Amino acid sequence: MSQPDAATSRAVCTFVWRGHASDVAVQHAIRGFPQPLRMRRARGADLWRASIDVPRGSRIEYRLLIRHGGHVENVLDPENPRIATGPAGEMSVLLADGYETPVWAERIDSVPRGELVDVQIPSAALTADAHVT
Secondary structure (H helix, E strand, O other): OEEEOOOOOEEEEEEEEEOOOOEEEEEOOOOOOOOOEEOEEOOOOOEEEEEEEEEOOOEEEEEEEEEEOOEEEEEOOOOOOOEEEEOOEEEEEEEOOOOOOOHHHOOOOOOOOOOOOOEEEEEOOOOEEEEEO
16 A cells, blocks of 8 residues: 655555464565564554555565464465566565556557477586576
């Protein structure tokens, strides 16, 4: 969730998770913020939250780290339908107030879609085939 600060070009973004856990944090790559960003539990409730102040128009990819004793789950935000897939796998996406999709990221219907092909390349250095997509 993102709300603009009318006095500045900043936006306050709030991450929320509901559930039983011993600790909850936000895994992210936002410069200038603790990694991971720890969430605070509301007193007497199973509601966790953390708010940060970011530039308007920011796009933030993140995952939630849910700790149950000694076990940590690394999960997508169950309340956020926005998901991006990249080299690190699937990430939840938060769009701060004022975000606009860049032109280069828009799908152009007249451009044919590509395809992924799996190939094997013999490697003397690895003494095995390298599997590449």
